[in-house]
Amino acid sequence: MSLWSVLSSPGWGPGSVLLILVLLLRLSVHIWHKFYLWDLQHCSTDLTGKTAVVTGANTSNCPNREGIGKAVSQELARRGARVILACRSRERGQQALAEIQAASKSNRVLLGEVDMSSMASIRSFAQRLLQECPEIHLLVNNAAVCGFPTTLTPEGLDLTFATNYTGPFLLTNLLQGALQRAGSARVVNVSSFRQSHGYIDEDHLIGAGRPLTFNQNYDCSKLLLASFTGKLAQRLQGTGVTVNSVDPGIVYTRIMKEFSWSYRFLYWLLSFFFKDSKQGAVPVLYLSLAKELDGISGKHFSSSCVITLPPEAAQDPHVAQSLWNTSVRLTNLDKVD
Numbered sequence: 001m002s003l004w005s006v007l008s009s010p011g012w013g014p015g016s017v018l019l020i021l022v023l024l025l026r027l028s029v030h031i032w033h034k035f036y037l038w039d040l041q042h043c044s045t046d047l048t049g050k051t052a053v054v055t056g057a058n059t060s061n062c063p064n065r066e067g068i069g070k071a072v073s074q075e076l077a078r079r080g081a082r083v084i085l086a087c088r089s090r091e092r093g094q095q096a097l098a099e100i101q102a103a104s105k106s107n108r109v110l111l112g113e114v115d116m117s118s119m120a121s122i123r124s125f126a127q128r129l130l131q132e133c134p135e136i137h138l139l140v141n142n143a144a145v146c147g148f149p150t151t152l153t154p155e156g157l158d159l160t161f162a163t164n165y166t167g168p169f170l171l172t173n174l175l176q177g178a179l180q181r182a183g184s185a186r187v188v189n190v191s192s193f194r195q196s197h198g199y200i201d202e203d204h205l206i207g208a209g210r211p212l213t214f215n216q217n218y219d220c221s222k223l224l225l226a227s228f229t230g231k232l233a234q235r236l237q238g239t240g241v242t243v244n245s246v247d248p249g250i251v252y253t254r255i256m257k258e259f260s261w262s263y264r265f266l267y268w269l270l271s272f273f274f275k276d277s278k279q280g281a282v283p284v285l286y287l288s289l290a291k292e293l294d295g296i297s298g299k300h301f302s303s304s305c306v307i308t309l310p311p312e313a314a315q316d317p318h319v320a321q322s323l324w325n326t327s328v329r330l331t332n333l334d335k336v337d
């Protein structure tokens with residue numbers, strides 16, 4: 001069959017229009033990413049002598065679908081930071097360590113094992129970390145899960161809330177001394193645009209509370225993270241430590257690995273229009289590196305690196321105080337010397 005007969009076949013007309021439309025849409029997404037995302041290459045921040053901790057920084061066992069945490073860690077290492085990859089899987093963590101060392105040509109990348117859904121694991125990780133690193137300049141709370149139904153951990157916390165909210169709450173508080181000792185430090189909470197679909201009910205933390213629709217526990221956990229960001233920023237005023245949260249945008253990673261095959265298929269189908277992990281890392285790196293954010297704290301940033309208001313529930317100071325008190329009680333933080 002000649003090329004001409006293929007092009008003039010009846011099916012080619014609408015097919016070609018659709019193909020052209022898809023390619024044009026993809027091109028506009030590409031141009032948008034190129035011109036509207038913060039320009040990482042023009043940021044001169046040097047991290048030599050600084051220490052950064054990134055949770056969920058491992059590889060994914062799935063080529064071309066690295067997580068955002070690994071891409072963030074690689075850039076921090078490239079800029080000279082000592083980077084601690086805080087991962088729950090030693091195997092995936094070691095693989096990430098080797099790949100980041102090779103790509104960044106840095107021998108200052110270390111692996112720390114921590115399960116962010118376990119308070120005991122976080123406590124022992126923090127203890128080991130503080131012995132090694134008395135000063136921490138950057139903490140990126142990146143690890144998260146989604147797609148799990150209400151599931152209790154052996155410590156009586158809901159798995160999704162424990163990983164996405166209670167864990168970061170505990171870890172950040174345990175590392176607060178080291179962050180303050182650094183003189184100037186940043187905490188970056190990786191949130192999600194999904195936070196606007198959540199609501200705050202503290203009982204969700206222990207697997208109880210008002211009913212949740214499918215995957216709404218993820219949305220609610222990210223909303224709690226926004227409330228925590230505001231409250232922590234207020235508490236840290238004048239200490240030299242800032243805390244902000246950011247939505248990386250829609251990124252093609254392994255975040256939907258717990259979803260049914262139909263959701264994963266749709267995610268794969270649309271992935272052509274999504275960011276890859278390097279692009280998804282840019283907003284997180286903006287909050288970690290940009291000099292213009294010195295002293296900016298308690299803010300939420302959109303995936304275009306613009307300050308936006310978090311949902312109303314996360315701005316309520318009474319809600320934030322109550323959530324803080326409950327989180328302190330649940331994590332036994334009040335019992336730490």
Ligand SMILES: NC(=O)c1ccc[n+]([C@@H]2O[C@H](COP(=O)([O-])OP(=O)(O)OC[C@H]3O[C@@H](n4cnc5c(N)ncnc54)[C@H](OP(=O)(O)O)[C@@H]3O)[C@@H](O)[C@H]2O)c1
Pocket residue numbers: 055056057058059060065066067068069086087088089092114115116117118141142143144145163190191192193247248249250251252253254255256
């Ligand atoms: N992808 C998106 O479209 C999107 C959109 C908005 C926000 N986000 C946020 O971006 C962040 C990174 O997500 P991602 O897209 O890069 O997803 P990902 O590829 O699934 O990465 C999540 C990372 O968290 C780790 N993790 C999960 N549970 C953990 C635990 N209990 N302890 C320690 N580490 C744990 C995972 O490790 P394992 O390999 O061991 O599971 C993995 O390294 C998350 O906070 C997510 O909510 C993502």
